[in-house]
Amino acid sequence: xxxxxxxxxxxxxxxxxxxxxxxxxxxxxxxxxxxxxxxxxxxxxxxxxxxxxxxxxxxxxxxxxxxxxxxxxxxxxxxxxxxxxxxxxxxxxxxxxxxxxxxxxxxxxxxxxxxxxxxxxxxxxxxxxxxxxxxxxxxxxxxxxxxxxxxxxxxxxxxxxxxxxxxxxxxxxxxxxxxxxxxxxxxxxxxxxxxxxxxxxxxxxxxxxxxxxxxxxxxxxxxxxxxxxxxxxxxxxxxxxxxxxxxxxxxxxxxxxxxx
Amino acid sequence: xxxxxxxxxxxxxxxxxxxxxxxxxxxxxxxxxxxxxxxxxxxxxxxxxxxxxxxxxxxxxxxxxxxxxxxxxxxxxxxxxxxxxxxxxxxxxxxxxxxxxxxxxxxxxxxxxxxxxxxxxxxxxxxxxxxxxxxxxxxxxxxxxxxxxxxxxxxxxxxxxxxxxxxxxxxxxxxxxxxxxxxxxxxxxxxxxxxxxxxxxxxxxxxxxxxxxxxxxxxxxxxxxxxxxxxxxxxxxxxxxxxxxxxxxxxxxxxxxxxxxxxxxxxxxxxxxxxxxxxxxxxxxxxxxxxxxxxxxxxxxxxxxxxxxxxxxxxxxxxxxxxxxxxxxxxxxxxxxxxxxxxxxxxxxxxxxxxxxxxxxxxxxxxxxxxxxxxxxxxxxxx
Numbered sequence: 036x037x038x039x040x041x042x043x044x045x046x047x048x049x050x051x052x053x054x055x056x057x058x059x060x061x062x063x064x065x066x067x068x069x070x071x072x073x074x075x076x077x078x079x080x081x082x083x084x085x086x087x088x089x090x091x092x093x094x095x096x097x098x099x100x101x102x103x104x105x106x107x108x109x110x111x112x113x114x115x116x117x118x119x120x121x122x123x124x125x126x127x128x129x130x131x132x133x134x135x136x137x138x139x140x141x142x143x144x145x146x147x148x149x150x151x152x153x154x155x156x157x158x159x160x161x162x163x164x165x166x167x168x169x170x171x172x173x174x175x176x177x178x179x180x181x182x183x184x185x186x187x188x189x190x191x192x193x194x195x196x197x198x199x200x201x202x203x204x205x206x207x208x209x210x211x212x213x214x215x216x217x218x219x220x221x222x223x224x225x226x227x228x229x230x231x232x233x234x235x236x237x238x239x240x241x242x243x244x245x246x247x248x249x250x251x252x253x254x255x256x257x258x259x260x261x262x263x264x265x266x267x268x269x270x271x272x273x274x275x276x277x278x279x280x281x282x283x284x285x286x287x288x289x290x291x292x293x294x295x
Numbered sequence: 296x297x298x299x300x301x302x303x304x305x306x307x308x309x310x311x312x313x314x315x316x317x318x319x320x321x322x323x324x325x326x327x328x329x330x331x332x333x334x335x336x337x338x339x340x341x342x343x344x345x346x347x348x349x350x351x352x353x354x355x356x357x358x359x360x361x362x363x364x365x366x367x368x369x370x371x372x373x374x375x376x377x378x379x380x381x382x383x384x385x386x387x388x389x390x391x392x393x394x395x396x397x398x399x400x401x402x403x404x405x406x407x408x409x410x411x412x413x414x415x416x417x418x419x420x421x422x423x424x425x426x427x428x429x430x431x432x433x434x435x436x437x438x439x440x441x442x443x444x445x446x447x448x449x450x451x452x453x454x455x456x457x458x459x460x461x462x463x464x465x466x467x468x469x470x471x472x473x474x475x476x477x478x479x480x481x482x483x484x485x486x487x488x489x490x491x492x493x494x495x496x497x498x499x500x501x502x503x504x505x506x507x508x509x510x511x512x513x514x515x516x517x518x519x520x521x522x523x524x525x526x527x528x529x530x531x532x533x534x535x536x537x538x539x540x541x542x543x544x545x546x547x548x549x550x551x552x553x554x555x556x557x558x559x560x561x562x563x564x565x566x567x568x569x570x571x572x573x574x575x576x577x578x579x580x581x582x583x584x585x586x587x588x589x590x591x592x593x594x595x596x597x598x599x600x601x602x603x604x605x606x607x608x609x610x611x612x613x614x615x616x617x618x619x620x621x622x623x624x625x626x627x628x629x630x631x632x633x634x635x636x637x638x639x640x641x642x643x644x645x646x647x648x649x650x651x652x653x654x655x656x657x658x659x660x661x662x663x664x665x666x667x668x669x670x671x672x673x674x675x676x677x678x
Contacts, residue, residue: 087580087581089457089567089582090460091310091311091463091467092311092464098450098451111579111580135566136309137565137574137576137580138580139580140564140565140571141563161309161310162309163308164315165296166307166309183312184311186312186313189312189315190316211468211470213464216468
């Protein structure tokens with residue numbers, strides 16, 4: 036069973052909390068420590084960004100994180116090293132990579148290197164379902180689970196394609212636009228239903244999750260989890276700890292399942 | 296999508312999923328408009344009576360050799376950009392969009408978009424790198440004069456590629472009421488195909504004009520390539536002819552320096568701004584900063600059709616340095632009384648070399664724009 040499947044199993048009805056960090060932000064040592072902190076805070080799954088110079092799907096917070104990492108001299112190989120050492124410290128937590136097509140295309144054997152480092156999934160922000168075929172094939176061959184994005188405006192035919200190509204989870208975006216530009220969103224229960232009908236992997240909401248009420252809304256809409264990115268990275272940019280923030284959001288998923 | 300948007304292995308549509316319905320709608324509007332007589336009539340009318348088509352084909356009287364200039368510098372707005380902003384502006388109307396966004400480097404495409412925004416009644420927002428805003432105050436004022444808002448982009452290297460990033464970010468939140476009026480034959484499908492079709496008029500006119508003046512096809516067709524819209528527009532109607540097609544990239548301070556914009560000559564295959572194409576980048580895939588004396592050629596990627604024309608061998612790509620372009624700029628002014636854009640001067644620089652080697656060859660050069668925007672920079676460089 037894949038680490039994602041095992042995690043969703045283990046959590047039962049409890050929503051999964053995914054924490055996003057940019058690898059190498061603000062430097063490799065701090066980055067390794069922050070990965071441990073979000074796990075200590077209770078994150079169920081870890082999403083890590085490999086920084087790209089031109090991140091068109093990201094808002095100012097994640098852009099700045101990528102810039103900090105690149106300015107610190109982080110290379111793709113260093114990112115795999117960070118993943119490898121995290122995997123050595125933690126054998127169960129699912130680790131997903133989020134990056135851009137040019138980073139993947141520039142490195143022959145990217146998927147294999149990712150798998151060997153211990154990553155479980157890969158989401159390429161500028162590869163829509165339409166272009167995902169060749170990437171997904173390579174991922175499957177390497178033992179990496181493809182993750183695709185679904186939005187409220189994604190047509191059913193594409194949702195079916197997402198269902199057939201992707202594994203791990205389905206990254207649902209709560210609104211149009213880019214990451215982290217404004218809090219909250221429309222956690223569309225209709226999208227969750229359409230994904231479920233299409234047979235897609237478990238829906239997880241991202242974009243605009245920074246407060247307990249966003250998490251409640253996402254889970255109430257039927258999501259199996261949430262991913263929080265910009266709010267965590269914001270703390271990193273202010274050189275603040277992230278464990279207690281993660282803890283406060285993760286608590287929502289526990290309380291809500293108790294309430295059920 | 297009805298077309299696959301590929302040129303050989305290049306092109307495609309690498310945008311976040313959220314934008315797929317927007318590019319889908321654009322492709323549908325474009326393909327439908329292609330079959331609509333009323334659309335063609337309106338566009339042709341604007342090109343003739345607003346923009347001033349057809350533009351002249353001028354045989355150089357004094358430069359050595361046998362050089363013909365396709366005079367897009369005479370078009371309203373001062374460059375070939377006008378052809379395609381009118382086309383996309385009418386498409387935006389057709390899609391009932393209320394707002395146009397665009398990226399601009401030196402400001403030429405921003406000015407062209409502001410122009411069509413004023414003409415067709417759109418709210419217009421232009422993204423421009425903060426670095427470029429400082430260097431091109433006059434163009435910023437031109438855009439504002441025509442009612443556009445100019446947003447200074449502070450991210451990344453604060454130049455054209457960052458302005459494109461920012462426009463794409465805007466579009467992914469605003470596509471319901473906004474058309475992204477991309478400025479060149481690059482980006483995700485359908486932009487490369489659509490922009491080529493709106494620029495095809497350059498080559499169609501030039502081909503008929505040179506056949507009329509010379510009695511035959513030219514031996515070579517030469518155009519500068521940044522994103523590549525004027526080159527692809529000039530090449531399109533010559534693709535099936537036995538004619539050399541030569542694209543001239545910005546060799547900047549030299550192809551072996553790290554300051555150039557020669558994506559096809561020195562880049563590697565990659566994926567940037569929605570398309571698989573050649574990209575100037577490091578080993579890790581981080582996109583490099585490009586350089587050229589001409590802002591219009593200062594872009595680290597290139598339209599995907601050029602990538603295909605290069606790999607298939609149908610077109611040749613060469614470089615002209617800043618110094619060579621400046622020399623051609625000066626030569627054209629002195630010998631023909633024409634002040635061309637720095638971009639166009641790259642094409643002319645190569646054509647002049649070719650004319651020296653082959654004095655009898657007829658060489659058609661795309662003179663993509665006029666040089667008014669460059670005269671103060673030229674004054675400083677030539678001092």
